[in-house]
Amino acid sequence: MNMSTDSKVHAQGFIAQEEWPDVSAMIDGFGAPSLPASEALIGRTIEIRFDDGDTTRYEFHSADAVTSTVIAGARAGSRDRLSYRAVEVRPGVQFIDVLTGSGAEARAISIVVDLVDGRVTAADSWITLTDGVGRTGTVFLSGRIEGMGEIEPRRSSDELVGKRIYYRYSETERYEHIYLNGGTFVWHCISGAESGLADVDQTKTLELAEGLVIFYWKESVMPVESFLVVDLHEKRSIGRMFCWENSTQSVVHIPFDSRFTILNETSYPND
Numbered sequence: 001m002n003m004s005t006d007s008k009v010h011a012q013g014f015i016a017q018e019e020w021p022d023v024s025a026m027i028d029g030f031g032a033p034s035l036p037a038s039e040a041l042i043g044r045t046i047e048i049r050f051d052d053g054d055t056t057r058y059e060f061h062s063a064d065a066v067t068s069t070v071i072a073g074a075r076a077g078s079r080d081r082l083s084y085r086a087v088e089v090r091p092g093v094q095f096i097d098v099l100t101g102s103g104a105e106a107r108a109i110s111i112v113v114d115l116v117d118g119r120v121t122a123a124d125s126w127i128t129l130t131d132g133v134g135r136t137g138t139v140f141l142s143g144r145i146e147g148m149g150e151i152e153p154r155r156s157s158d159e160l161v162g163k164r165i166y167y168r169y170s171e172t173e174r175y176e177h178i179y180l181n182g183g184t185f186v187w188h189c190i191s192g193a194e195s196g197l198a199d200v201d202q203t204k205t206l207e208l209a210e211g212l213v214i215f216y217w218k219e220s221v222m223p224v225e226s227f228l229v230v231d232l233h234e235k236r237s238i239g240r241m242f243c244w245e246n247s248t249q250s251v252v253h254i255p256f257d258s259r260f261t262i263l264n265e266t267s268y269p270n271d
Contacts, residue, residue: 005174005190012196017221023243023252025193029173035238035257037063038086038094046113047071048120050143051151060084066098085255087238089229090212092116095238099253104129106251108242110227112214118148121206121214123227127244127251134244136225138216140204157207158182159232160215162266166190167237167258176263179203185217215239228256235260 041060049055054073060066064085070078084098089112096111104127111122120143127134142153160179167175173192179185182205188198199221206214211232218225223246228239241254 008195009190015196020197020221021193022245022247023222023224023241024245024248024250026173026241027252027254029170029193030254030256031170033085033087033238033255033257035087035236038088039063040088040094040115041066041086041096047146048113048143049146049151050120050122050141051153052141055146068098087257089231089238090209090234093208093212095229097240097255099242099251103251104134104244106253108227108240108253110240112208112229113145114208115145118145119152119154120144121154121208123216125225125227125242127223129244132249133246134249135223136218136243138218138225138227140216154206154208154214156182157205157213159207159211159213160185160205160230164263164265165260166263167260169256169258187217219243224252232262235262 042063045057045059047055047057054075055071057069057071058066064083066084067081070076082098082100084096086094086096089095092115094113098109100107108125111120113120122141123138125136125138127136142151144151161181164176164178174190176188176190177185183203184200185203186198186200189195199219201220202218204216208214213230215230216227222243224241224243226239226241228237230237236257236259238257243252245252
């Protein structure tokens, strides 16, 4: 007889860090993202000014090929033809994900572009190796499409705080998130390659629109950093995970989307 999800979770116990699987164990379980690639950017050229001083021109040749050229700033003249994935988050809002370089030089650059008001938020993630052990770092950049106004960094959001959300990433991978406060959450794998694992990690949440936020987390045990968009209206998330796997000395980049259910929301007594 098959156990219920509740019974399986209740039967799980604490799993020590040395028993955790490699992050790459998640790749097969997550599989390919289910949402289609957006075609809204094909044939468009967009120039974005970022608050680090660079202005970058993006020429979107197809649904998966883009040329990136830094036309002003410290890296002016840098030019790359890259593969990318874009997903329409809401009408006019695009999530763009690019993986550049290879090995320890790889970078995951994820950008949320609002084509209506021109506001841009990007996360640039990289790997630092120390004696063969890799950790991931991320810097956030704010930007604006040229000709659409000044750069306006997005405000922090508390929209997720107190919520407990059950995420379905694929037929096998199920996780819950418990958002404790504006900078901390718990993730717990209900089923899949990391079944039974859980941790408390650092987060950042930024406001995009009503019921729509950028959510980022940095794991403390695994060298994983994730950047995604959470849509509380459509009950879905779109994003990616990025890290260095120390056991294989290789990069792991997992694009994903999910459907989710809000299980409950916590409010505290005043006494």
